[in-house]
Amino acid sequence: xxxxxxxxLLKRRLERAEQRVxxxxxxxxxxxxxxxxxxxxxxxxSVSLAELFRAVPGAIIxxxxxxxxxxxxxxxxxxxxxxxxxxxxxxQQKIFGxxxxxxxxxxxxxxxxxxRDVYTRGGQRVPVLLSATMMDTGQxxxxxxxxxxxxxRKKLEAELLHAHKLESIGRLAAGVAHEINTPIQxxxxxxxxxxxxxxxxxxxxxxxREIRESPAADLMQRLAELDAIEAKADxxxxxxxxxxxxxxxxxxxxxxANIVRATKDFAYPTTRERRPANINKALxxxxxxxxxxxxxxxxxxxxxxDLPLVPCHIGELNQVxxxxxxxxxxxxxxxxxxxxGCIAVSxxxxxxxxxxxxGDDGDGIPDSIRASIFNPFxxxxxxxxxxxxxxxxxxxxVVERHGGILDFDTGPERGTTFFVRIPLSYPRQSSAPASRxxxxxxxx
Amino acid sequence: MKGIxxxxxxxxxxxxxxxxxxxxxxxxxxxxxxxxxxxxxxYPDAHLLAIIDAVSAELGIxxxxxxxxxxxxxxxxxxEKFSVFVREYQHPKPFLKTVHGIIHLEVRKVYVNSExxxxxxxxxxxxxxLMQYTSRRNLCPFFAGLVEGSGDYFKVPIALTQTQCTLAxxxxxxxxxxxxx
Numbered sequence: 001x002x003x004x005x006x007x008x009l010l011k012r013r014l015e016r017a018e019q020r021v022x023x024x025x026x027x028x029x030x031x032x033x034x035x036x037x038x039x040x041x042x043x044x045x046s047v048s049l050a051e052l053f054r055a056v057p058g059a060i061i062x063x064x065x066x067x068x069x070x071x072x073x074x075x076x077x078x079x080x081x082x083x084x085x086x087x088x089x090x091x092q093q094k095i096f097g098x099x100x101x102x103x104x105x106x107x108x109x110x111x112x113x114x115x116r117d118v119y120t121r122g123g124q125r126v127p128v129l130l131s132a133t134m135m136d137t138g139q140x141x142x143x144x145x146x147x148x149x150x151x152x153r154k155k156l157e158a159e160l161l162h163a164h165k166l167e168s169i170g171r172l173a174a175g176v177a178h179e180i181n182t183p184i185q186x187x188x189x190x191x192x193x194x195x196x197x198x199x200x201x202x203x204x205x206x207x208x209r210e211i212r213e214s215p216a217a218d219l220m221q222r223l224a225e226l227d228a229i230e231a232k233a234d235x236x237x238x239x240x241x242x243x244x245x246x247x248x249x250x251x252x253x254x255x256x257a258n259i260v261r262a263t264k265d266f267a268y269p270t271t272r273e274r275r276p277a278n279i280n281k282a283l284x285x286x287x288x289x290x291x292x293x294x295x296x297x298x299x300x301x302x303x304x305x306d307l308p309l310v311p312c313h314i315g316e317l318n319q320v321x322x323x324x325x326x327x328x329x330x331x332x333x334x335x336x337x338x339x340x341g342c343i344a345v346s347x348x349x350x351x352x353x354x355x356x357x358x359g360d361d362g363d364g365i366p367d368s369i370r371a372s373i374f375n376p377f378x379x380x381x382x383x384x385x386x387x388x389x390x391x392x393x394x395x396x397x398v399v400e401r402h403g404g405i406l407d408f409d410t411g412p413e414r415g416t417t418f419f420v421r422i423p424l425s426y427p428r429q430s431s432a433p434a435s436r437x438x439x440x441x442x443x444x
Numbered sequence: 445m446k447g448i449x450x451x452x453x454x455x456x457x458x459x460x461x462x463x464x465x466x467x468x469x470x471x472x473x474x475x476x477x478x479x480x481x482x483x484x485x486x487y488p489d490a491h492l493l494a495i496i497d498a499v500s501a502e503l504g505i506x507x508x509x510x511x512x513x514x515x516x517x518x519x520x521x522x523x524e525k526f527s528v529f530v531r532e533y534q535h536p537k538p539f540l541k542t543v544h545g546i547i548h549l550e551v552r553k554v555y556v557n558s559e560x561x562x563x564x565x566x567x568x569x570x571x572x573x574l575m576q577y578t579s580r581r582n583l584c585p586f587f588a589g590l591v592e593g594s595g596d597y598f599k600v601p602i603a604l605t606q607t608q609c610t611l612a613x614x615x616x617x618x619x620x621x622x623x624x625x
Contacts, residue, residue: 009467019480027484138553 175292183252262288268315276309305348323390331362359417450481472498515589584617
């Protein structure tokens with residue numbers, strides 16, 4: 001290669017190297033500008049995030065892969081009554097209790113949404129709606145939990161449930177009054193008959209006493225008078241009828257007592273804890289006081305199995321049973337071919353659940369609305385006949401309050417049967433944290 | 445293809461055969477491939493193939509041989525530049541098992557539109573490794589060279605055999621690696 005050629009190639013390399021330098025210089029400038037802008041955006045995002053973290057009306061708790069609390073926001077401190085130093089670096093159990101932890105239950109980027117309890121500094125339980133998800137920054141794994149205090153909502157739900165119960169009791173009052181009125185009528189008739197009979201017997205008794213006190217004077221004549229008064233009073237008839245009349249009055253009083261007891265059972269006050277209850281008895285009470293809702297439309301076919309006492313909120317389940325019986329009656333009333341129907345009510349133990357089935361022989365639930373029937377305020381009934389809360393409340397009571405299942409089987413030929421499945425036992429509430437040791441660490 | 449590969453290719457030729465050979469080879473390339481390549485930029489794959497074709501013609505060696513040699517040359521330099529990926533390994537085998545799951549994952553994070561090849565493996569015995577290479581670029585000689593280069597870097601000889609190739613109609617290129625016990 002001659003010098004000229006070598007020079008040409010070197011010049012070419014040099015030119016390319018210069019061009020590279022220019023390109024790299026331009027890229028460096030561009031990257032610097034981009035870096036500055038990205039840095040500014042990052043700062044702005046960081047400020048926004050910090051502000052959001054501070055202002056969001058939910059408790060945000062960040063848990064590291066080691067299960068220790070990495071960060072909390074002000075709402076968390078307010079909710080739990082803690083100082084930041086109480087929580088940062090401490091085990092997640094301090095907040096979530098010993099029985100459940102986000103680390104054990106969040107294992108993908110899917111958002112876990114669950115109702116749990118968190119614990120205040122004093123160990124008091126606070127119900128929260130917890131949304132938790134895995135956060136992977138590339139260098140660091142952590143779990144971000146957002147907890148929304150449900151105390152007020154729970155209170156409102158309880159109030160709504162109570163209001164619905166009062167509404168039901170009010171609605172049933174007319175039926176109960178009717179049920180009580182029938183026996184009261186014949187109690188009244190029987191008692192009136194007894195009163196009149198005693199009135200009729202009084203002269204007989206008085207004459208009898210006179211004869212007893214002065215037996216010598218005109219005995220035969222007085223006895224004839226006694227016979228006449230006895231005949232007039234129809235004493236034999238009275239003695240024949242009185243036991244029956246009083247028996248009917250007693251039966252009537254028993255019926256009234258039963259209705260009053262059923263009403264009292266139905267209106268069983270809501271309790272925070274589940275208590276063992278007789279589901280069969282509760283169903284019978286509900287059918288008794290709800291009789292007017294179905295008596296003109298359907299017969300009840302009752303098949304109650306042997307059930308153990310079931311830990312439950314029986315007053316709330318009564319409400320569920322009544323809602324389902326009323327729905328069954330309405331379904332029968334609305335069916336195309338009319339006529340008197342049948343509401344089949346049965347109970348049995350299936351596996352670890354008590355299953356209460358309440359079925360009608362109506363036309364079934366149309367496909368188009370099956371997915372909506374549990375939605376609050378969804379109703380196909382005309383105004384005044386249904387508020388659309390019955391099944392929503394039923395599901396809330398069965399699923400949320402009892403950890404049970406409310407499902408149904410329906411078809412145009414077989415009507416609809418709702419199945420209330422209540423667990424025979426229920427998992428223990430998560431226990432308060434056993435250890436409250438802390439390992440303070442400054443929040444970064 | 446990232447510019448760093450073009451720069452390494454130039455280094456490969458210049459260090460092995462001198463700057464003149466590279467310049468002559470570069471002049472043989474189509475005019476659109478005769479651009480100044482800078483490391484962070486991305487260039488068409490066709491440019492690399494055009495330069496390799498020109499180099500192999502200039503040097504009088506086959507393209508596959510040139511590419512494989514280039515891969516072997518490139519690995520130690522890439523390892524030096526991106527030492528974070530290799531420094532915790534003492535042997536090529538555990539390192540090679542991370543190529544797709546760690547290195548290519550990071551490449552995809554940094555260069556969103558990049559298309560690193562799919563590298564899978566089976567580990568049938570302590571002294572063996574079976575690797576599969578799948579890429580629309582069909583640069584399996586480059587992959588083979590990189591594997592050999594990893595042996596050079598870790599100072600562990602690797603007996604590499606290609607058992608099938610997409611260029612011969614297979615679904616993927618497969619390599620059998622044998623390490624000394």
